[in-house]
Ligand code: SF4
């Protein structure tokens with residue numbers, strides 16, 4: 012009798028990538044890679060690569076912490092995951108990051124856009140709607156960790172600064188604006204005014220490549236000049252910035268090392284986030300069979316292309332280890348000192364006594380001593396390492412390591428109809444606020460809950476019967 016050609020790890024539920032109905036999926040390991048084996052009664056079998064590194068995949072399954080619950084759930088369990096999003100009481104993680112889309116309008120028409128925004132979509136949310144959506148996050152989170160103002164292109168909302176004021180009036184720890192950077196680049200007065208908000212604030216700047224060709228493929232335009240000018244303004248005003256790189260296999264995944272090197276040279280840049288394309292929304296020129304990248308592949312690209320990082324530096328984030336991996340480093344005088352490998356709980360506990368001071372470089376020693384011994388001012392607007400590492404459990408971190416010295420490399424993979432795993436989506440901690448007040452995982456929002464995607468909800472999923480705790484007036 013012959014053996015199976017794979018090792019069967021477990022059973023989960025996924026989606027048929029054709030009709031999006033929920034289907035059983037076997038998780039199997041074959042030749043060091045992890046696959047989902049699915050069967051749809053209508054569209055037959057499907058084999059999807061979910062990781063090129065079975066060891067890392069299995070390691071990430073062991074890096075877990077108990078989920079942190081929101082203060083409130085907003086829908087009831089009626090139809091089963093992923094058709095009850097709201098968050099429903101079966102969700103396993105609060106909103107580490109809540110996205111509020113304030114407009115569908117955009118000054119670009121990117122061939123790749125999960126929101127399907129463009130100049131042809133004119134609608135902006137009103138200030139009243141946005142205040143309601145902000146209040147929904149506060150209602151669920153108390154003091155939300157990160158709220159990201161997004162779109163469309165949020166900076167072209169006619170009342171953009173009033174939106175920032177609304178957000179600043181609420182107890183949000185860290186506010187982000189997700190932008191393509193066009194307005195920052197082209198309007199010096201806009202960038203100047205943005206600087207008024209820079210305490211506990213960050214620009215999440217679209218930055219797919221250093222070259223024109225990948226930008227044309229992903230954004231429909233050569234934005235090299237725009238990126239350069241936007242960064243010049245952000246540097247000029249000292250506005251914390253994260254570069255956000257949308258990755259497509261064979262297009263720009265050979266540039267991750269160069270982008271990290273470039274980012275380190277920018278004083279305002281606090282890190283780089285790499286996001287393989289999620290198969291959702293507008294996907295012109297994207298072939299899922301050819302162009303999808305797994306988290307493990309992005310991690311491998313970083314390790315291959317950036318000599319700074321070793322495997323121990325790029326670790327799963329415990330709140331959602333299937334989909335998030337991170338590396339932290341100290342940015343010292345234009346160079347990086349990887350830090351994550353030191354984030355062993357016992358090492359960090361010893362850090363108060365100074366484990367990190369074993370670094371051989373005397374300059375690094377001096378700077379680290381300085382960082383760790385500076386008294387943390389109670390009214391300082393700077394983030395501390397312990398705040399940044401809210402996702403890491405049980406770490407005792409000295410309070411004075413401030414945000415401007417930290418450099419963060421993050422890999423964020425979203426689930427799509429191909430790699431969807433119901434076990435994993437329940438741990439999603441990046442959520443979007445629906446205009447009706449539901450808080451919905453980014454992954455499922457783009458598949459089923461966005462106005463442009465609602466028709467994709469499979470017919471067999473019963474209709475939503477109630478959205479608990481949300482007034483009908485506010486939902487209008
Ligand atoms: S993804 Fe989360 S919120 Fe949505 S249905 Fe599943 S458990 Fe509920």
Ligand code: SF4
Nearest residue numbers: 117121124128163191
């Ligand atoms: S990806 Fe961003 S910049 Fe591009 S069309 Fe969509 S919202 Fe606009």
